[in-house]
Amino acid sequence: MRIFFLFLFLYTPILIAEEYNLKMLGENNIRELMVENEKLVLAETEFKWTDSNANFGKGFCLGSINSFLESVELSFLCEFLDYEGEKFWTKIYRKSSELSTGIGIQKYIKTSEKYKKLLNKECKYAVSWFDKTSFLMEQKCNIN
Numbered sequence: 001m002r003i004f005f006l007f008l009f010l011y012t013p014i015l016i017a018e019e020y021n022l023k024m025l026g027e028n029n030i031r032e033l034m035v036e037n038e039k040l041v042l043a044e045t046e047f048k049w050t051d052s053n054a055n056f057g058k059g060f061c062l063g064s065i066n067s068f069l070e071s072v073e074l075s076f077l078c079e080f081l082d083y084e085g086e087k088f089w090t091k092i093y094r095k096s097s098e099l100s101t102g103i104g105i106q107k108y109i110k111t112s113e114k115y116k117k118l119l120n121k122e123c124k125y126a127v128s129w130f131d132k133t134s135f136l137m138e139q140k141c142n143i144n
Contacts, residue, residue, distance in 0.1 A: 020118065021052040022139040030133060041065040049080060057082035061092065072096050074104065086114040092125070101128050106139055117143055
């Protein structure tokens, strides 16, 4: 019985998944071009962010939103800067049937030492748009 409790005590941390959460609130500057049923939007985004480790900062993204009939494809590259000058970079992408809300993937493609546990992680996010150019994005990620 003692061996069981010792085993349980030693391996419980392995069984508990560490979750990383990130929230972004920002604005887009956009340029649009529409030809028949296809629309291309180029966007430059500036945002403020906070995470579940009490980090916060600012960032920007450059990307495109391509819509054709009922299909929307979104692809952005983003740079995050925290209050200590540390950085990480992500790629955000999703395919959906509408732009105003959606669920997609954010992949951490480069990090400074502080954020190295996020490198190459793919995390799910949900986004809501309002006023056509403003957004709120929330991401949850298991990093074990």
